[in-house]
Amino acid sequence: xxxxxxxxxxxxxxxxxxxxxxxxxxxxxxxxxxxxxxxxxxxxxxxxxxxxxxxxxxxxxxxxxxxxxxxxxxxxxxxxxxxxxxxxxxxxxxxxxxxxxxxxxxxxxxxxxxxxxxxxxxxxxxxxxxxxxxxxxxxxxxxxx
Numbered sequence: 001x002x003x004x005x006x007x008x009x010x011x012x013x014x015x016x017x018x019x020x021x022x023x024x025x026x027x028x029x030x031x032x033x034x035x036x037x038x039x040x041x042x043x044x045x046x047x048x049x050x051x052x053x054x055x056x057x058x059x060x061x062x063x064x065x066x067x068x069x070x071x072x073x074x075x076x077x078x079x080x081x082x083x084x085x086x087x088x089x090x091x092x093x094x095x096x097x098x099x100x101x102x103x104x105x106x107x108x109x110x111x112x113x114x115x116x117x118x119x120x121x122x123x124x125x126x127x128x129x130x131x132x133x134x135x136x137x138x139x140x141x142x143x144x145x
Contacts, residue, residue, distance in 0.1 A: 008058040015045045018123045019063055022140050026122040028063075030055055032134035033127065040115065041124035052129040052136060053091045060099035064141035071107035072100075074137040076114040088131040103141065 030052050031037045038044055047055060065072035073096060078084050096104045117137060118124060
């Protein structure tokens, strides 16, 4: 439990520390329950009882998206031939638009390219998200106050 004002209790202390350590251009993966997070993570944060949208919303309250890239957000695209629906992506778009109405472009990345990018990410957050293709990468921007 975080005992500070204004910080959502959903954000564990190790995640707050990681977000503070990250610099401009560093990426963090918020992964669904099927993602091989422990296999790919340089730094692993476990949030097994949480889902991706609630974490994304809480993180973006403090985490600026990078305005200097074409797309500061990346999703794992559905494998061709897989008939999976991805309504969770619409939820992500709404959350991102609330926090970053200007720098909110999203790109879709082929599954194995997503895995390679995840290996280079600063950290991976493993969630208990049950939706398929719910993995998301966000790139940190600069804090301007």
